[in-house]
Amino acid sequence: MNMRMAQFGRTWLEKVKRFFRRAPQREQPRSARVGAWGEACAVRYLEQQGYRIVGQNVRPNKHDELDIIALKAGTLVFVEVKTRKRDDFVRPVRAVDAAKRHALNRAAAAYVRRAKNPDLFYRFDVIEVVGQPETKEPPTIRHLENAFAFESRFYFPAGAR
Numbered sequence: 001m002n003m004r005m006a007q008f009g010r011t012w013l014e015k016v017k018r019f020f021r022r023a024p025q026r027e028q029p030r031s032a033r034v035g036a037w038g039e040a041c042a043v044r045y046l047e048q049q050g051y052r053i054v055g056q057n058v059r060p061n062k063h064d065e066l067d068i069i070a071l072k073a074g075t076l077v078f079v080e081v082k083t084r085k086r087d088d089f090v091r092p093v094r095a096v097d098a099a100k101r102h103a104l105n106r107a108a109a110a111y112v113r114r115a116k117n118p119d120l121f122y123r124f125d126v127i128e129v130v131g132q133p134e135t136k137e138p139p140t141i142r143h144l145e146n147a148f149a150f151e152s153r154f155y156f157p158a159g160a161r
Contacts, residue, residue, distance in 0.1 A: 038083025038129035038139075039067055045127065045141050046070050051077065060114055064107035068127075075121045078108045080147075083129040092128040093144060101148050109154040124148050 043053055051070040058066045068079035080100070082092035096104075104124060112122065126147040131139025 034085075034133060035081075035083055037133040039081045041083075041129050041131075041139055041141060042068060042079065042081045042127040045143070046079070049143075058107075058111065060107050060110035064103045064110070066104070066107050066111060069111070071120075075123060076112075076118065077123055077125050078104060078111075079125045079127055080104060081127050081129060085130075085132055087128070087130045087140075092130065093126050093142075093147065096126055096147070102151065105151045105154050108150070122150065124150075 039056065043056065046053065046068065049072075051072045053068065054071050054076070055069040056067070058069055060066070066078050067081045070077045070079060080096055082095050084092045101124075108122065108124070112118070123146050126144045128142040128144070129139050130142075131137070
C-alpha cells in the first residue's frame with residue numbers, strides 16, 4: 001500500500017510540474033502596458049532634456065517602487081510617471097496623493113541609504129503622459145520639477161553626505 005501511495009504521489013507531482021511548465025504566459029493587463037508605454041515616453045523625454053537615467057522600476061525595499069531615477073547637474077531626481085488616456089476631468093498629477101508621496105519618500109530614502117548617501121541634491125519630479133500607445137499622434141508630456149519635498153523625517157544628517 002505504501003508503495004502505491006508513493007507512486008501516486010510522485011505521478012501527481014510530475015503532472016502538476018508538467019502543467020505549470022507548459023502553462024502559457026499571461027498577457028499583461030492593458031493598464032500595465034499603458035503604464036510601461038508612458039514610462040518609456042518619459043525616459044525618452046528626460047534623455048532629450050539632458051538627464052542621465054540611473055534606474056527604472058527600482059525597488060529599494062519590498063514595498064515601494066521608484067519609476068525612474070535620473071541624474072542631472074549634481075541632482076538625483078526621483079521621477080514618478082503618471083499616464084492617462086485623457087486629462088479632461090482631472091490632471092494625472094492628482095493621483096500623487098499624500099500616501100503616494102509618503103511611499104515615494106520612503107523608497108527614495110531607502111535608495112539613498114543603500115547608495116551610501118551620495119553627496120548630491122535630491123528632488124521629486126512628476127511627469128504626466130497624456131495619450132494612448134495605439135494612436136499615431138505623440139503624447140502630451142508635462143514635467144513638473146520639484147513637485148514635492150522630502151518629508152522632514154527622511155532628511156539626512158549633514159555628516160552622512
